[in-house]
Amino acid sequence: MDKIAVAGTGYVGLVAGACFAEVGHQVTCVDIDENKVNTMKQGISPIYEDGLEELMQKNYAAGRIDYTTDYKSAYKDADAIFIGVGTPEQPDGSANLSYIATVARQIAESIEKDCLVVVKSTVPVGTNDKVEQFINDFLTNDVKVEVASNPEFLAQGSAVHDNLHADRVIIGTESKWAEELLKGIYAPFNLPIVSVNRRSAEMIKYASNDFLALKISYMNDIANLCELIGADVQDVARGMSFDERIGNKFLNAGIGYGGSCFPKDTKALENIATQNGYELKTVKAAIDINEDQKTKLYKKASKRLITFSGLKVAVLGLTFKPGTDDLREAPSLENVPLLLEQGADIYAYDPVGAENFAKVYPEGKNGRGSITYVSNIEHAIEDANVCFIFTEWGEVKAVTPKRYKELMRTPLVYDGRNIHDIKDMEKAEVEYYSVGRKPVTREAIKESKSVEL
Numbered sequence: 001m002d003k004i005a006v007a008g009t010g011y012v013g014l015v016a017g018a019c020f021a022e023v024g025h026q027v028t029c030v031d032i033d034e035n036k037v038n039t040m041k042q043g044i045s046p047i048y049e050d051g052l053e054e055l056m057q058k059n060y061a062a063g064r065i066d067y068t069t070d071y072k073s074a075y076k077d078a079d080a081i082f083i084g085v086g087t088p089e090q091p092d093g094s095a096n097l098s099y100i101a102t103v104a105r106q107i108a109e110s111i112e113k114d115c116l117v118v119v120k121s122t123v124p125v126g127t128n129d130k131v132e133q134f135i136n137d138f139l140t141n142d143v144k145v146e147v148a149s150n151p152e153f154l155a156q157g158s159a160v161h162d163n164l165h166a167d168r169v170i171i172g173t174e175s176k177w178a179e180e181l182l183k184g185i186y187a188p189f190n191l192p193i194v195s196v197n198r199r200s201a202e203m204i205k206y207a208s209n210d211f212l213a214l215k216i217s218y219m220n221d222i223a224n225l226c227e228l229i230g231a232d233v234q235d236v237a238r239g240m241s242f243d244e245r246i247g248n249k250f251l252n253a254g255i256g257y258g259g260s261c262f263p264k265d266t267k268a269l270e271n272i273a274t275q276n277g278y279e280l281k282t283v284k285a286a287i288d289i290n291e292d293q294k295t296k297l298y299k300k301a302s303k304r305l306i307t308f309s310g311l312k313v314a315v316l317g318l319t320f321k322p323g324t325d326d327l328r329e330a331p332s333l334e335n336v337p338l339l340l341e342q343g344a345d346i347y348a349y350d351p352v353g354a355e356n357f358a359k360v361y362p363e364g365k366n367g368r369g370s371i372t373y374v375s376n377i378e379h380a381i382e383d384a385n386v387c388f389i390f391t392e393w394g395e396v397k398a399v400t401p402k403r404y405k406e407l408m409r410t411p412l413v414y415d416g417r418n419i420h421d422i423k424d425m426e427k428a429e430v431e432y433y434s435v436g437r438k439p440v441t442r443e444a445i446k447e448s449k450s451v452e453l
């Protein structure tokens with residue numbers, strides 16, 4: 001059992017803290033927000049993440065996890081301090097490291113025994129060297145401090161599971177002492193550990209995330225071509241997926257990737273390359289394709305409808321993916337303002353993301369259009385002139401083609417997640433446009449009806 005402190009209680013920090021407690025370590029999570037700390041002590045998580053509150057409550061009751069704003073008491077005798085604070089993107093695409101620097105300084109001024117500082121936040125290659133130097137420059141006591149890199153690969157919505165059952169744990173260290181200590185902390189998880197030097201560990205994080213972003217953009221690129229040549233991207237992906245070298249994950253074409261990692265990490269790595277006089281062409285392509293992809297369906301719909309002014313527009317799904325209330329870089333944030341500008345009366349449904357979305361676009365009149373949030377999905381599509389699907393929530397997938405036909409004023413659906421079967425939509429006489437697949441046009445519906453007759 002090690003005494004662990006965790007700086008920052010966002011997705012990375014809080015989930016890591018709860019999982020370390022779960023495997024038996026003694027954990028103190030530090031945050032600057034007093035209210036947040038008090039809420040967490042009551043077992044309430046500031047983020048929506050499956051299974052997290054259960055872990056927090058169980059381990060708090062067992063005395064294995066606590067929360068505090070008093071960083072000094074948490075850091076002074078910790079064996080290891082994990083840093084999980086944010087590294088938000090700056091206007092030039094680089095990562096803002098000011099939160100990390102603040103924590104590093106607090107650590108330097110607090111620790112009273114030898115300690116390993118472990119950076120979990122995603123940081124530009126070389127940052128950990130600087131953090132180590134920075135802490136040593138500000139140390140107030142005569143103790144040994146080393147910095148290790150331990151990038152986080154959790155996906156939102158499955159963060160707890162991803163942490164406890166990670167494919168691998170990457171540890172980047174510069175000494176045997178640091179390597180052994182970190183291996184010891186992870187030993188109870190019983191997971192494969194890849195031990196490399198610090199810079200390689202930092203790079204593994206970017207290279208992995210950007211590869212996945214690239215995979216999605218590649219499929220979106222292929223999808224756009226499929227539309228032009230009459231192929232079906234889902235069939236293409238299925239055919240590709242049997243090749244083990246390609247694998248069967250992250251091949252879904254759609255409305256583009258969002259979230260807190262892919263958009264940020266692609267831009268950050270491109271920035272690192274530029275700083276080093278190198279042009280990272282593949283990652284740049286992934287970014288460009290994604291930007292275009294997010295509004296492709298909107299543009300398609302604009303051509304079909306001429307105007308959105310005065311139309312009831314159903315928007316199904318606001319979050320960047322299902323299973324989270326996170327809206328960061330969500331396609332909805334690009335499309336909703338365009339629709340409002342055009343005077344659309346939006347009826348938006350999202351099982352958990354609506355509250356956050358309403359903070360950005362409050363209910364009611366909004367520019368030339370308006371937005372209404374509904375908790376019943378059928379209220380969104382009832383009498384609608386057009387429907388956009390931005391997130392593949394289970395509830396959205398469950399709407400049958402027949403219901404679109406019955407409820408909508410004009411059954412016209414733009415599906416950014418390819419969740420419906422083309423044949424079923426055609427049969428139900430729903431005009432349907434998705435990504436990289438044959439559209440169900442009005443003409444096609446008329447034709448299939450005349451064939452039936």
Ligand code: UDX
Nearest residue numbers: 152153154155156250251252256257258259261320321
């Ligand atoms: C991602 C990585 O998966 C995780 O390892 C890393 O630590 C953080 O970034 P996350 O952003 O939570 O996690 O979600 P993920 O499930 O990876 O999806 C990211 C985006 O890609 C979503 O917008 C999703 O809709 C999109 N996506 C994913 C696709 O468009 N197609 C796919 O095939 C897969």
